[in-house]
Amino acid sequence: MSLTYEESKVVKVSPKAVNDIKVMVGGQGGDGTLTVISLLARCFKEIGLYTYDSRNVLSRIRGGHADGVLRASTREILSVGDDLDVLVAFDEEAVAVARNLLVNDAVVIYDSSRGPLRKELLPAGVSLYEAKMGEIAGTELKKTLLKNTISFAILCRVLGVKDEIAQKVVRMRYQRKGGEVLEGNLKALEIGFRLADELGVATHYALPVSEPLDRIQIIGDEAIAFGFIVGGGRFYAGYPITPASEILEYLQANLPKFGGVAIQAEDEISAINMALGASLAGVRAMVATSGPGQDLMTEGVGQAAEAELPLVIVEVQRAGPSTGMPTKHEQSDVNHVVFGGHGDFPRIVIAPADATDCFYMTIDALNLAEKYQLPVFILIDQALAQNTQTVPEFDLTKVKIDRGKLLTQEQLNALPVYKRYEFTEDGVSARTIPGMPNGFFQVTGNEHNEWGFVSTDPVNRTKIMRKRMIKLEVAKADLPRGRVYGDQSARVGFISFGSNVGAVLEAMEQLKSRGITTKFLLLRTIYPLITEEVSDFLESVDVAFVVECNLTGQLRGLIRREVGYADKLIGINKFDGTSFRPKEITEQVVSRLNALSR
Amino acid sequence: MTEYFKPVTPIWCPGCGDFGVLAALKKALSELKIPPHETVIVGGIGCSGHIHNDLLVYGYHALHGRLLTTATAIKLANPKLTVIAAGGDGDGYAIGGNHFIHALRRNPSIVYIVMNNGTYGLTKGQPSPTAQVGYEGTQEIPFEPVLTALSIRSSTFVARGFSGNQPQLVYLFKEALNHANSLKGFAFVDVLSPCVTYNDTYAVWRKAVVDVNADKNYDYTDRKKAFETALSIIESGGIPTGLLYKGESKSFEQMMLHDSTPMALQNLSPEQNLEKYKQLLTRFK
Numbered sequence A: 001m002s003l004t005y006e007e008s009k010v011v012k013v014s015p016k017a018v019n020d021i022k023v024m025v026g027g028q029g030g031d032g033t034l035t036v037i038s039l040l041a042r043c044f045k046e047i048g049l050y051t052y053d054s055r056n057v058l059s060r061i062r063g064g065h066a067d068g069v070l071r072a073s074t075r076e077i078l079s080v081g082d083d084l085d086v087l088v089a090f091d092e093e094a095v096a097v098a099r100n101l102l103v104n105d106a107v108v109i110y111d112s113s114r115g116p117l118r119k120e121l122l123p124a125g126v127s128l129y130e131a132k133m134g135e136i137a138g139t140e141l142k143k144t145l146l147k148n149t150i151s152f153a154i155l156c157r158v159l160g161v162k163d164e165i166a167q168k169v170v171r172m173r174y175q176r177k178g179g180e181v182l183e184g185n186l187k188a189l190e191i192g193f194r195l196a197d198e199l200g201v202a203t204h205y206a207l208p209v210s211e212p213l214d215r216i217q218i219i220g221d222e223a224i225a226f227g228f229i230v231g232g233g234r235f236y237a238g239y240p241i242t243p244a245s246e247i248l249e250y251l252q253a254n255l256p257k258f259g260g261v262a263i264q265a266e267d268e269i270s271a272i273n274m275a276l277g278a279s280l281a282g283v284r285a286m287v288a289t290s291g292p293g294q295d296l297m298t299e300g301v302g303q304a305a306e307a308e309l310p311l312v313i314v315e316v317q318r319a320g321p322s323t324g325m326p327t328k329h330e331q332s333d334v335n336h337v338v339f340g341g342h343g344d345f346p347r348i349v350i351a352p353a354d355a356t357d358c359f360y361m362t363i364d365a366l367n368l369a370e371k372y373q374l375p376v377f378i379l380i381d382q383a384l385a386q387n388t389q390t391v392p393e394f395d396l397t398k399v400k401i402d403r404g405k406l407l408t409q410e411q412l413n414a415l416p417v418y419k420r421y422e423f424t425e426d427g428v429s430a431r432t433i434p435g436m437p438n439g440f441f442q443v444t445g446n447e448h449n450e451w452g453f454v455s456t457d458p459v460n461r462t463k464i465m466r467k468r469m470i471k472l473e474v475a476k477a478d479l480p481r482g483r484v485y486g487d488q489s490a491r492v493g494f495i496s497f498g499s500n501v502g503a504v505l506e507a508m509e510q511l512k513s514r515g516i517t518t519k520f521l522l523l524r525t526i527y528p529l530i531t532e533e534v535s536d537f538l539e540s541v542d543v544a545f546v547v548e549c550n551l552t553g554q555l556r557g558l559i560r561r562e563v564g565y566a567d568k569l570i571g572i573n574k575f576d577g578t579s580f581r582p583k584e585i586t587e588q589v590v591s592r593l594n595a596l597s598r
Numbered sequence B: 001m002t003e004y005f006k007p008v009t010p011i012w013c014p015g016c017g018d019f020g021v022l023a024a025l026k027k028a029l030s031e032l033k034i035p036p037h038e039t040v041i042v043g044g045i046g047c048s049g050h051i052h053n054d055l056l057v058y059g060y061h062a063l064h065g066r067l068l069t070t071a072t073a074i075k076l077a078n079p080k081l082t083v084i085a086a087g088g089d090g091d092g093y094a095i096g097g098n099h100f101i102h103a104l105r106r107n108p109s110i111v112y113i114v115m116n117n118g119t120y121g122l123t124k125g126q127p128s129p130t131a132q133v134g135y136e137g138t139q140e141i142p143f144e145p146v147l148t149a150l151s152i153r154s155s156t157f158v159a160r161g162f163s164g165n166q167p168q169l170v171y172l173f174k175e176a177l178n179h180a181n182s183l184k185g186f187a188f189v190d191v192l193s194p195c196v197t198y199n200d201t202y203a204v205w206r207k208a209v210v211d212v213n214a215d216k217n218y219d220y221t222d223r224k225k226a227f228e229t230a231l232s233i234i235e236s237g238g239i240p241t242g243l244l245y246k247g248e249s250k251s252f253e254q255m256m257l258h259d260s261t262p263m264a265l266q267n268l269s270p271e272q273n274l275e276k277y278k279q280l281l282t283r284f285k
Helices: A033-046 A092-101 A133-141 A144-159 A163-174 A179-199 A220-230 A245-258 A268-280 A291-307 A334-339 A355-372 A382-386 A409-413 A458-478 A498-513 A531-539 A554-562 A582-597 B017-031 B047-054 B067-077 B089-095 B097-106 B145-151 B166-181 B202-208 B223-235 B252-256 B270-284
Strands: A020-028 A050-056 A065-073 A084-089 A102-111 A127-131 A215-219 A233-238 A261-264 A284-289 A311-317 A348-350 A375-381 A388-392 A442-444 A483-486 A492-496 A518-522 A525-527 A543-548 A569-573 B039-043 B058-061 B082-088 B111-116 B157-162 B187-192 B209-211 B239-246
Touching: A020 A033, A020 A092, A020 A144, A033 A050, A033 A065, A033 A144, A033 A163, A033 A215, A033 A388, A050 A382, A065 A092, A084 A092, A084 A144, A092 A102, A102 A144, A127 A144, A127 A179, A133 A144, A133 A179, A144 A163, A144 A179, A163 A179, A215 A220, A215 B270, A220 A233, A220 A245, A220 A284, A220 A311, A220 A355, A220 A375, A220 A382, A220 B270, A233 A245, A233 A268, A233 B067, A245 A261, A245 B270, A261 B067, A268 A284, A268 A291, A268 A311, A268 B067, A268 B097, A284 A291, A284 A355, A291 A311, A291 A334, A291 A375, A291 A442, A311 A334, A311 A355, A311 A382, A334 A375, A334 A525, A334 A554, A348 A355, A355 A375, A355 A388, A355 A458, A375 A382, A375 A498, A382 A498, A483 A498, A492 A498, A492 A531, A492 A554, A498 A518, A498 A543, A498 A582, A518 A531, A525 A554, A531 A554, A543 A554, A543 A582, A554 A569, A569 A582, B017 B047, B017 B082, B017 B111, B017 B166, B017 B187, B039 B047, B039 B067, B047 B058, B047 B082, B047 B111, B067 B082, B067 B089, B067 B097, B067 B111, B067 B252, B082 B089, B082 B166, B089 B097, B089 B111, B089 B145, B097 B145, B111 B166, B145 B157, B145 B187, B145 B223, B145 B239, B157 B166, B166 B187, B166 B239, B202 B209, B223 B239
Parallel strands: A020 A084, A084 A102, A102 A127, A233 A261, A233 A284, A284 A311, A311 A375, A348 A375, A442 B058, A492 A518, A492 A543, A543 A569, B039 B058, B039 B082, B082 B111, B111 B187, B157 B187, B209 B239
Antiparallel strands: A020 A065, A050 A065, A050 A388, A215 A388, A348 A525, A483 A518, B157 B239
16 A cells, blocks of 8 residues: 655754653644643653643634644643744644744644645744645544544654553553544554654654653642542532633532532522532532633622631633633733622632642632631632643642531530621631531621621621621631742842743743842732732842733732832733743843843 | 520511411421421522521521522532522512523422512512513513423422412422422422512402312323413413422432432541542542
C-alpha cells in the first residue's frame, strides 16, 4: 500500500537538550486538539516532568478555532510561558493563531489533507512536517477524527518521547472504552509512527527522563469538588455554566458514593436556596457558579448571612459583563463577591492560587462557613478552574473538620434555654438541627430577635447587626494567609491572586535576569483583607504592581479602600480573555519603572 | 428541660382565611401524632408565610418564592422529617412559579400548602397571578394551579381546599401529610384563603366551590378524568375543590438517595472514608 503525503522538508538536527517545552495543538472545535494535549501530558508525567496546560475554546459544541497549550518542565510550573516550541496544526487558522508565538527553531506538524501549508505563513527557521493525517485516518481507519492520534505519534517522535510510552498512554486512556476505540487508536498510533519514518521526522528535543512523577494531574474545579467531598460536603446544587460545570459533573458522579447528592437545579436561584435548605437541616452544602449565575445567587448570599446559615459558594470568574465571553478568562468579579448584595452583612472571600490550594482551601471554606455561620466564597478564575496542573498528592491525613457550635443532643440538654440567635461575645450562636428534641428554632431572613422572631426594634436591630458583623473580626485569625515570594530586600513589589501566580513568579525571574529584584505578596484571603499583611508588605516597597485580569483594577481598588497606599499601587491589567504571560508582566514593569525614574 | 421559643399569635387581620388554614393544619398534625421536633415548616414571604411562627415546629422563613427549593433540600437532607412548605399565591405562582413546575416534576415528598387569595396583602392589594379578571383592573387570565399540577405527569397529589370548609381542609391536610410522610411524593394543596382587607372573596367562593369528592363515583386516581372534571367546573364558573388526583411516580428521594443514613446525620470525620477517598484520587495519578 502506498501512502499519500506531501513531500516534507527533511531536517537534519541533533536533539536540543531542554528542561522546559511548550506545545500547542490547534484546529477546529471537535478536532480532538484537547485529546492530544491530555495524551501528551500523561506521557510527560511518565517521564517525570511537571505539566501545565490551558485550553482556548469557543462557546459552541463544534467548530471555530480551538487550541490547547501544554507546557512541561523539570520544575513545578503554573503558567503556559511566553512562546511555543512545537505546533500541531489541523488547519491554517491554527498556524495563523500561533505563528507569532513560535520560537526561531520551532517545529510545526501540519495536517495537509486540504492542501499543503502556504509556506509564507511560517517564519524562517521553523521546521515543517506535513502529512494528510485526516485523509489517511479516513481512508485507513474510516474515522477522520483519528488524525489526532496520528499527530500525537509524530509529535512524540519530535519530542523524543519513546514509542512504548506513547503506546502505554494510549492504552491507559482508551482501556476502559476497550474494543474498537482502543484498537482504532493503537492503529492510528502505528500509522503515525510509519508516517514519521517516511517523513524522516527528527528528534528535535531531548527532555530529561526520570521515574514517573509521584504526583497528580488535576484541574482546579476537580480539586475543589474532591476537597468538598473529603471536607464532609454532602449536598451540592448547581446549574450548568462554563467554567464551573466540571464541579457539578464531578460531584454528580462521585457524591452519591458517600451518601450525598449533587442536583442540577432549574436555575441558580433554586440551587442556592436548595443549599440553604440542606444547610438548615445540618448538611455541609456548596454551590458553584460563574458571574451570570452569581448575579442570580446574590439574594441567597444575603439570606445565608442574615439567617446565619453556613454556605460555601464557588465563583469561577469568566469574562463579563452579561454573557460576556463564557469560555474566556478574567478576574472581574472581585467587586461582585466582596460587595454584591443589599444591606450590610458579613461574608468571607478566599482565593486559592493553584490546585493544591483549591483542595485544602475548600475544606477551610467548609470549616469557616460552619464555625462562623456565614457565606464563604471560594473565588477562582477560568484558568485555575480548567487548566491541568501537576501537584503533590493531597495529604488526606491533614484534613480536619470543625463544625463549630453545632450542638449535640447532650450539649443541648445541658442548656437551660436555647435561643438560635443568642447574643454571644464572638457573635456565633449555638445551632441545632431539625429532629433534635427541644432544639426548636425559628430561622429567618427577616430581621429578628434572639428567638428568631421578626423584630424591627431599634435596640435589637443595632445589637444583632453588630453580633453578625463581629464574626468577621473573630474569624480573621482563621483566614488563609498570603504567601510572600522573592527577595526580602526588594523595593519593587507585586500583589496578585488566583492563577496569576505562575506568570508573576516567572516574570520575577525574568526581571531578576535584567537586574531588577522584586518580591511578591500572593493574597489568599480577599475579604476581609488581612490588613496587616498588606500594609506590612506595602511599607516595605517603593512601588507595588497589582496584577489582575480586569479593566478597572478591582483588587487594587479594594486594597486602596481597605489599606491605603494609593500612591504606591500601579495596576497591571489585562482583559482580552486570556491569562497573563510572564513576558507581558515583565515588559510592563520595565516600562513603568523607566517612566517613574525619568 | 431546655426552654425554647413559644409560638406567637398570628399577625393576620381578623377574619383572614389563613386562620382557618392554621387551625386545620394544627388539627391534622396533632391527629396524626406527628412529633413537633421532627416537623419543619418553611414559610414564604407574605402574610401567609408567617405561619411557621405560630406552631411549635422547626421554622424557616425562606426567601420570596423559594420555599419549594428550600423544602426539597431539607427533605433530601433528612427524609425522616415532616417537611411542609407554606406560602401565598404571589410567592408560589408568580415569583416562585418556575420552582412550582420543577417541584411537581421532581416529586419530593413534602407538603405544599398555598394560601391563595388572589392578592398581595402585605404590599397592600396588588393583583396576584390568581386574581380574578377585573380585580385592581387586571385583564390577565388567572393562573389555574390545579390544572398545571395535573398536567405534569409526575405529579402525585393534587388537592384544593377552602379555609371556610374546615372538615374538608383537615381531611385534605391529613391525606397530604400521609402521602408525603410515606415518601410517595409531592402533596400539593391549594387553599382558597380570602383576604378580608383587599380581596374579600368569601361570599363568591362559598358559592363557587364544588367538592369533587362529593360525587362518590369520582375516581381521583384517573388523571385524565381529574383534569377534565376540574376544567369543566372552571369553565362553568365554579372552583373545583377536594382531593382531585392521587397517583404514583418515583419520589425525588427515591431517585437521589441511596444511603440509609440521612445526610444530615452522617459522621463526617475523614477517617471514616479514607480508603474510599484515596480511591477517588487514583483517577488523577
